[in-house]
Amino acid sequence: MNGVHADDEMSRQYLPPPATPSFEALYNQYVDKVYRQCLAMTRDSEKAQDFTHDIFIKVFNKIDGFQQRASLSTWINTIAYNYCADQIRLARRLPTTSLADELGDYVPDTGEVLLQEETLQLVNQALASLAPAEQQLLRQKYEEGLSLEELADLYHIKLSAVKMRLKRSREKIQLYCAQHQPG
Structure with a gap:
């Protein structure tokens, strides 16, 4: 079976790409990949499914505008990230109550779960304290898995600039966490 798959891959390399x-x-x-990105950003499988569907409608409607300055994967990931970020910002403006909030008093938490939640909350607060461009760069690198080269191409900057921006953003998060660590 592997031989057949390898042959298919090899033959695809020699065929012209479809228009x-x-x-x-x-x-x-x-x-x-888009669903995992949406799930990482929303932490809600139902929203992630809805967002994924909406994102692919956007991708299909915008495919003629794809200019190949970055890879197709990077282009789709950028659309997905921007869509999710917009939806999250919109949801923050509209107050809602989640089922978890409603059931919070009835579900017992262990000390370990509380510590993990506090740590996650602290990291999320640290991330939120960054400028939107810094947040996006970190998310694209660590949540979406974009390579340093893809990020450099996407932002039209040198590889060294991508590395430095990531380093500075990570340092800001570490500093924030150190300053706001619960006593």
């Missing part, structure tokens, strides 16, 4: 990929092919290739 416009079909929506189904794009969806099948990137749906898992």
Whole structure:
């Protein structure tokens, strides 16, 4: 079976790429990655599924505008990140109560779970204290898994600049966490 798969991969390398990929092919290739990104940002599987669906509608509607300055994967990830970030910002403006909030008094927490939640909350606060551009760069590197080279291409900056921006942003988060650590 592996031999057949390898032959398929090799033959694809020698075939010219299709002019416009079909929506189904794009969806099948990137749906898992987009869903994982949405889930990481929303921490809600239902929202992540809804967002993924909406993102692919946007991708399909904007595919003619894809200029190949970055890889297709990077382009789709950027659309996904921006869409999720916009939806999260919008949701913060509209107060809602989650089921977890409603059931919080009825679900017992262990000390370890509370410590993990406090740590996660502190890291999220530290991330929120950064400028939006710094947040996006960190998320694209560590949540979406973009390479340093992809980030350099995406932002039209040198590799060394990407490394320095990531380093400075990580240092800001570490400093924030050190200053706001619960006693």
